[in-house]
Amino acid sequence: MSTYKSKFHIFRELFQEKPELFSDCQKEVEALIDELKVNSDLEIVEKRLLEWLNLPSHSKIFTAFKNRLSAPPEDTKGVANSQSYTPVDEPSSVAQHTLDNAIISTPEGVGDTKF
DSSP states (O other): OOOOOOHHHHHHHHHHHOGGGGTTSHHHHHHHHHHHHTOOOHHHHHHHHHHHHTSGGGHHHHHHHHHHHHSOOSOOBOGGGOBOOSOTTSOOHHHHHHHHHHHHHSOTTTTOOOO
C-alpha cells in the first residue's frame, strides 16, 4: 500500500484531530470538505484547498497544514525494515544512479532477445 496521502486527506485529518484550529470557521470547513469530496479531479481539489488555506484569516490553519505536510510519513520502512529518506513523491537519486550504472555497464547483446 502506498504511503502517499493527498493534501485533501491530510487536511481532513487535521480538521478531525485539531478542531480547536477550526473553531472560528467550522461550518465553512464542513462545506468546503463536502464540496471537495465529490470532485474526483485531485488537481482541482488541491488547488481549491490551497486557495482556501491562503486566505489571511486561515493563516494558523495553513501553518499547521504545512507542518503536517513536511512531517515524515509514518510507514517508510522498506525491505528488511530499511529506511528511505527520499520523499514518497520524489525519485531516489541512489536508485537513479544504480539504474544508470546498470545500463552503462551492461555488455552489448546481453538481454537482447532474438527470435
